[in-house]
Amino acid sequence: MGNQKVKWTVEEEEALKAGVVKHGLGKWKNILRDPQFAPYLSNRSNIDLKDKWRNMCISYGQCSRKKLKASRVKTISSEALSTLTTGNLVAEVDAIDDFSGSPQDVRDAPGYKTMIFEALSSIRDSSGSNIDDIVGFIEQKHEVPQNIRRILSTRLRRLVLQGKLEKVQDRYKIKDATLGTKTPMPKQKDISAETVEDAAMTAAYKIADAEDKSFVAAEAVKEAERVSTMAEDADSFLLLANEIFEKCSRGETIRLANSSYNFD
DNA sequence: CTAGGGATAATC
DNA sequence: GATTATCCCTAG
Structure with a gap:
């Protein structure tokens, strides 16, 4: 009398x-409507x-339903996180700020982004400034961590992708307000790196917000940066989705909050 | 609409 | 016989 059980395909999974990465946990109807x-x-x-x-959560967690x-x-478990949610992670990930506005531009670290523009407009070289110039300038004016160069490199790349900076050879220039094309918003298989990163971050924040899991968001942001830096491949999106999924399903995120939390 | 428990087909 | 994956029902 019951119905046939139709197994899920990998595409569906x-x-x-x-969908969960993009819309957050428990937004099943939203996923379906997307x-x-x-x-x-x-x-x-x-x-x-x-x-x-x-x-899926059950199987990945190696735990039967009963x-x-x-x-x-x-x-x-929301217990373990209360000890971790607040401290080091939030301080470490400066990208966490206000994303309640337009989901377009909000998730850039305001500090570094500002510093970059400050540096570029101060140096004012017609041929642009290379990253060493920028790093040097910022180091003089601000207290910055050791790995500032790497951070800036990521930021610069992203700003170029966003069309806010122009890169010629190894030099960066401010691109004035001719931002004709915003996000191309590609179709299904053709996701640009920026869109991937954007969606992943926004989604991660939503998840974190819904479940009080800042550390998951932090991790996801780290992953998103890595993804956007190293590849412009749509497959990375699924990889990222999988990683976030596994972390969500087995609460295995504690370790990275303790000590092994590194950007390099 | 969603979360959770329960029923049942498929699988071990 | 037991466990798992899917489908169904109900409360909030």
């Missing part, structure tokens, strides 16, 4: 994971998504 995922999930209901996510009842392994 990936779409679900990506034209980006809808084609893959046309045979599934929002309840199906929820059930499937539950199952044992789950006894041993309190929820998706994430």
Whole structure:
């Protein structure tokens, strides 16, 4: 009398994971409505998504459903985090600021971004400034960490991607307000690195906000930066989705808050 | 709409 | 027989 059980395909699973990354946990209907995922999930209901996510969390957590009842392994234990959420991570990830406004430009670290423009407009070299000039200038005016060069390198790359800076050879110039093309907002398989990073970060923040998991967001941001730096491949998006997914499902994020939290 | 428990087909 | 994956029902 019951219905046939139709197993989930990997495409469906990936779409679900990506959907959770983008829309956050528990936003099943949103995921389903998103034209980006809808084609893959046309045979599934929002309840199906929820059930499937539950199952995936259980299997990845190596814990059967009935044992789950006894041993309190929820998706994430909110106990462990209360000790970690506040301290070092928030300080470390300066990218966490206000993203309540437009989801477009908000997640750049205001500090470094400002410093970069300050440096560039002060140096005012018609051929642009290379990264050493910029680093030198900023080091003189601000207290900056050791790995400032690497941080700046990431920021510069991103600003170029956003069309706010122009890169000629090894030199960076401010690109004046001719920002004709904002985000191209590509279709399905053709995701630009910037969009990937953007979506991943926004999603990570939403998840963190919903579940009080700042450290997951911090980790995701780190991953997003790495992804955007090293590859402009849509596959990275799925990789990132998988990583976030696994971390969500087994609450295995504690270690990186303790000591092994490094940007380099 | 979502979370959670329960029922059932598929699998071990 | 037990466990797992999917589907279903209900409360909030």
